[in-house]
Amino acid sequence: MSTEVKVPTLPESVSDATVAKWHKKAGDTVRRDENLVDLETDKVVLEVPAPADGVLESISAEEGDTVTADQVLGAIKEGEVPEDDQDGDDAEDASSDDEANDADEKKSTDRKKDADDDRDRASSPAPAPSSGGDARPSPSARKLAADNEIDPSSVEGTGRDGRVTKGDMLKHISGGGSRPVERVKMSRLRSRIAERMKEAQNTAAILTSFNEVDLHEVMQIRSKYKDAFQNKHGVKLGFMSFFVKAACEALDKHPVVNAAVEGDEIVYHGYQDVGIAVSTDRGLMVPVLRNAGQLSLAEIERQIAHYADKARAGKIELEDLQGGTFSITNGGVFGSLLSTPLLNAPQSAILGMHTIKERPVAIDGEIVVRPMMYIALSYDHRIIDGKDAVQFLVAVKEALEDPARLLLDL
Structure with missing residues (x-):
């Protein structure tokens, strides 16, 4: 049996609302009264609770859509939810722990690789700047590139064989090589x-x-x-x-x-x-x-x-x-x-x-x-x-x- 999830009665003088954030996605298990989605009005955010236990079968109104009172937002396929069903939270926690351990193990390796880069530059003639991309960036340079959403191939590398180093990436960032622009609709x-x-x-x-x-x-x-x-x-x-x-x-x-x-x-x-x-x-x-x-x-x-x-x-x-x-x-x-x-x-x-x-x-x-x-x-x-x-x-x-x-x- 499916139960519709509808926009609740809106406050007086408020004619519509915007779907601000879904806290569940289609296929997720939900519990009765659990907050499914936030609706934003001119002044307040309204929480829409799940009307029943089960699985979120479908979503009819996506984030950013304008909705009115009693409009259908989605549907829940009713059913019993196991007590230990936490939507994979335990697995995510375990994964996070593993990632943390992996990160710890990588730190010493990354430091050693960066030290090798430094020794290579000290013992070798400085190469002509390269367009990058032919040699794999150092681990710390890759991390900086990911954090700043930079394509490493766009950075000139001064490391061995034109490798992009952490210093190259920092210079690129500080020199304005990356000028990200984000366009966000007003709430x-x-x-x-x-x-x-x-x-x-x-x-x-x-x-x-x-x-x-x-x-x-x-x-x-x-x-x-x-x-x-x-x-x-x-x-x-x-x-x-x-x-x-x-x-x-x-x-x-x-x-x-x-x-x-x-x-x-x-x-x-x-x-x-x-x-x-x-x-x-x-x-x-x-x-x-x-x-x-x-x-x-x-x-x-x-x-x-x-x-x-x-x-x-x-x-x-x-x-x-x-x-x-x-x-x-x-x-x-x-x-x-x-x-x-x-x-x-x-x-x-x-x-x-x-x-x-x-x-x-x-x-x-x-x-x-x-x-x-x-x-x-x-x-x-x-x-x-x-x-x-x-x-x-x-x-x-x-x-x-x-x-x-x-x-x-x-």
Whole structure:
């Protein structure tokens, strides 16, 4: 009996998906609920589990195909799967061990052959460069050629009888002899990110204002309480929770920064749903902390860690990414000193964090070294005036430079 594997019901507002990766091939045994194939939408990856035990009989939609809800992806021939059937994993493991042993045995041989090459060159007159291909390349040269996808016959050999040596291959690579080009189709997520970023630039009047923050007091608190915090709450105390709390306080004071443009209306939100940008292998995702202004530092850190794990594992859901009123992005984790972040439409503002650098600053007439961070607010100048943007950044700065007031809600 054959059972069809179908595209599941897609999230609301998603009309189709792309077959991203098959984890099984036709003829492989499968177990019920085992992930067969990943489907990529504009924002999330959906896993399609096997509906029954058996053998994957056929595949109807190949990787890269566009599919819609309830479309047939393949078929499973139902049947009992032996308990010890692991699709050859044991054999592959054994093969890997054998290959590792073979590699160890070859190392000394390769080294001896390369040494022989070197002695040959030292004791013989240097031959004229050859076009290569007549003499077999040395083992290390062959490995370099394979790793860099180079045809050894295209490399000039200076070894005995025109043999291509490791040095010849390295010279060829460093000299630009190999100029590989790879053309890869954009993923659905990357295409959607590009579309939204360009839409934001074309629609909003984006302007960016800057300030800097002395994080000495925040770092003192983290240093003093980080172990106790982690022991009690089971999560690390990071900088992001302080920034979320400071941003929410500033949004309370300057609600237009938390607003959005819809047609000819300004929509003011009486709550703060803060999106936190998370970098993944698939691209940038911005899961949303609901009612962030009402969360404690521990709740913020737990939710951020939860969303980051889901995003990087490809388990993020569309609902996790929708409905934010304001966003925060931290380029500092990659070493960015200063940037102008782009809006996450339809939001009207985004706060950019950057790397922390110790710099000399003047405090009470004295020069001291403090951990400083530049912060940036990109905003839609159609509804947010420069005064609001600057005062928002000042409010964030003041909250972070005196975090006791922030934590005591003063």
